[in-house]
Amino acid sequence: xxxxxxxxxxxxxxxxxxxxxxxxxxxxxxxxxxxxxxxxxxxxxxxxxxxxxxxxxxxxxxxxxxxxxxxxxxxxxxxxxxxxxxxxxxxxxxxxxxxxxxxxxxxxxxxxxxxxxxxxxxxxxxxxxxxxxxxxxxxxxxxxxxxxxxxxxxxxxxxxxxxxxxxxxxxxxxxxxxxxxxxxxxxxxxxxxxxxxxxxxxxxxxxxxxxxxxxxxxxxxxxxxxxxxxxxxxxxxxxxxxxxxxxxxxxxxxxxxxxxxxxxxxxxxxxxxxxxxxxxxxxxxxxxxxxxxxxxxxxxxxxxxxxxxxxxxxxxxxxxxxxxxxxxxxxxxxxxxxxxxxxxxxxxxxxxxxxxxxxxxxxxxxxxxxxxxxxxxxxxxxxxxxxxxxxxxxxxxxxxxxxxxxxxxxxxxxxxxxxxxxxxxxxxxxx
Amino acid sequence: xxxxxxxxxxxxxxxxxxxxxxxxxxxxxxxxxxxxxxxxxxxxxxxxxxxxxxxxxxxxxxxxxxxxxxxxxxxxxxxxxxxxxxxxxxxxxxxxxxxxxxxxxxxxxxxxxxxxxxxxxxxxxxxxxxxxxxxxxxxxxxxxxxxxxxxxxxxxxxxxxxxxxxxxxxxxxxxxxxxxxxxxxxxxxxxxxxxxxxxxxxxxxxxxxxxxxxxxxxxxxxxxxxxxxxxxxxxxxxxxxxxxxxxxxxxxxx
Ligand SMILES: Nc1ncnc2c1ncn2[C@@H]1O[C@H](COP(=O)(O)OP(=O)(O)OP(=O)(O)O)[C@@H](O)[C@H]1O
Ligand SMILES: [Zn+2]
Numbered sequence: 001x002x003x004x005x006x007x008x009x010x011x012x013x014x015x016x017x018x019x020x021x022x023x024x025x026x027x028x029x030x031x032x033x034x035x036x037x038x039x040x041x042x043x044x045x046x047x048x049x050x051x052x053x054x055x056x057x058x059x060x061x062x063x064x065x066x067x068x069x070x071x072x073x074x075x076x077x078x079x080x081x082x083x084x085x086x087x088x089x090x091x092x093x094x095x096x097x098x099x100x101x102x103x104x105x106x107x108x109x110x111x112x113x114x115x116x117x118x119x120x121x122x123x124x125x126x127x128x129x130x131x132x133x134x135x136x137x138x139x140x141x142x143x144x145x146x147x148x149x150x151x152x153x154x155x156x157x158x159x160x161x162x163x164x165x166x167x168x169x170x171x172x173x174x175x176x177x178x179x180x181x182x183x184x185x186x187x188x189x190x191x192x193x194x195x196x197x198x199x200x201x202x203x204x205x206x207x208x209x210x211x212x213x214x215x216x217x218x219x220x221x222x223x224x225x226x227x228x229x230x231x232x233x234x235x236x237x238x239x240x241x242x243x244x245x246x247x248x249x250x251x252x253x254x255x256x257x258x259x260x261x262x263x264x265x266x267x268x269x270x271x272x273x274x275x276x277x278x279x280x281x282x283x284x285x286x287x288x289x290x291x292x293x294x295x296x297x298x299x300x301x302x303x304x305x306x307x308x309x310x311x312x313x314x315x316x317x318x319x320x321x322x323x324x325x326x327x328x329x330x331x332x333x334x335x336x337x338x339x340x341x342x343x344x345x346x347x348x349x350x351x352x353x354x355x356x357x358x359x360x361x362x363x364x365x366x367x368x369x370x371x372x373x374x375x376x377x378x379x380x381x382x383x384x385x386x387x388x389x390x391x392x393x394x395x396x397x398x399x400x401x402x403x404x405x406x407x408x409x410x411x412x413x414x415x416x417x418x419x420x421x422x423x424x425x426x427x428x429x430x431x
Numbered sequence: 432x433x434x435x436x437x438x439x440x441x442x443x444x445x446x447x448x449x450x451x452x453x454x455x456x457x458x459x460x461x462x463x464x465x466x467x468x469x470x471x472x473x474x475x476x477x478x479x480x481x482x483x484x485x486x487x488x489x490x491x492x493x494x495x496x497x498x499x500x501x502x503x504x505x506x507x508x509x510x511x512x513x514x515x516x517x518x519x520x521x522x523x524x525x526x527x528x529x530x531x532x533x534x535x536x537x538x539x540x541x542x543x544x545x546x547x548x549x550x551x552x553x554x555x556x557x558x559x560x561x562x563x564x565x566x567x568x569x570x571x572x573x574x575x576x577x578x579x580x581x582x583x584x585x586x587x588x589x590x591x592x593x594x595x596x597x598x599x600x601x602x603x604x605x606x607x608x609x610x611x612x613x614x615x616x617x618x619x620x621x622x623x624x625x626x627x628x629x630x631x632x633x634x635x636x637x638x639x640x641x642x643x644x645x646x647x648x649x650x651x652x653x654x655x656x657x658x659x660x661x662x663x664x665x666x667x668x669x670x671x672x673x674x675x676x677x678x679x680x681x682x683x684x685x
Pocket of ligand 2: 327
């Protein structure tokens, strides 16, 4: 323990903090609960004497400020008289659980739509981080937290974040690191971040690691040599289109085997590109954050709920065949209506949310809600879309009758209804 | 349908398609001398120490998705016997106090250990698929009474799982060069042989080794310049971290 309860640390300028208790410790440091003017904060203190470079980088990150609200970003640097350093950050709110807790099955997301919401936030946060010229460098299962009810995200462990192409000694965690980093050919940067981001997304959607399959059987024990081989020297994607040597193992990789088949084709392609083509061409063949945002939003848009078991399956707009039976229970898939606007297609069922890019193709606010599908309380068979866009909407039914729906009103969900959201944006309800 | 109920059903829906990630097994194995000479304070300290460490292991397990920790304990006196017939998960492993009896048949312990350090399909207890190198912690207070222990050790050393294991030995209240030599031969590294003189030191040593090594072996981020690649020897990292933590503990000697 570097600090004790009730230790008072002077921050200068009459400001000070008081240590309350140890919250936890990791490889690099200890994290304490402290109070400052009665307000609680988390204080991380490094166990080792960190380099001047490390300190400078941390200070610089603090001065430049948080790239997006999803990062639990360092707020203030502390220099202890004995040469140790630390920083203050906000406490992690109690509603967040670790990504590990989700992966191991302990805390499931409330629904698949909420899981996708979290994935989308993750991609949006990394887009912001990368746009600000940073790379994260150490993406792994321990860095992320989630609210299982809302899909809100919190990214912790932000102290290794540096300006892209600069490295302060952390290479990452095995199983998440890009192969070129494992092999020692490159230092972490935006492109290796993208690889690791895809690993995290694959884990989130399939509950498995993209490179762990039959090849695990070749090793008596997964030691350093085996890891180098599996994740660095010769990684083979478990769902490689032509190389079938590393398929997930039946009876062991159960979750992946059951989940992968029901991902939309475009999501599978995006993984394949990153995990196969992206091995050789790290700069051009790794799915970018913006691409993920588009693809994951399309996935969320086409979810529909099984009336028998509640499983959320895809409609199958891009598949060879639309989903006919529920993958989870085998009962017939629901017959739902959908809204098409430009390239977007959104299935319409109560509780479904609509997001900004649907009506504004320049928007990158993939989690900004602009409407919701609701159900009439008195007549449950009547469904409608409540939009909260600032302008009126015009609708025309098959008989040619035009109606103006004022802002905040409800668009009825009826077949072949044409909708004019604004001058440039038109849509139609189909079934 | 109320909203709550709908959520519950949805959750079930998604979870029907598998409800957790497949994890590598990480075996943590205690090898405990319960011969007559351990009677009293020494064995009491061991019993308490293991029970204590078991209360922290669920937290360690909770923080890692990469490995599933499996715990087993081998007791040896006149003969050697596993406390459970197979390695147990952190939540299923319940400690039952050992009682002192008989001699110190280290040979029998090595033979039993050897049997388990094979794949399940070969009659052992190590995973058939993957698996992380195990952590072995041997605790004893004296010289073996079985003369052929070194032959048995040499057989054990032929096992891949033994070679890659992270091996610790705790000398409980002993200090003879001869006895230390036995332990040094087990770990192959004098740095991982510790002499403990008090119950408190034993408790801390077991805790630090079990917790730190499990964390490191299932959870480490690589540090380095990238020159030799990012592959780290987890055992070396664990030994360094354990050593750092044990510096603060009194009554432990290296
Ligand atoms: N802001 C925070 N609020 C509450 N708890 C925190 C906060 N930051 C860290 N912790 C807890 O403190 C512990 C150590 O934190 P952290 O993992 O960041 O340390 P570390 O030394 O960087 O670890 P590693 O290097 O192994 O990743 C963890 O248990 C973590 O949950
Ligand atoms: Zn179903």
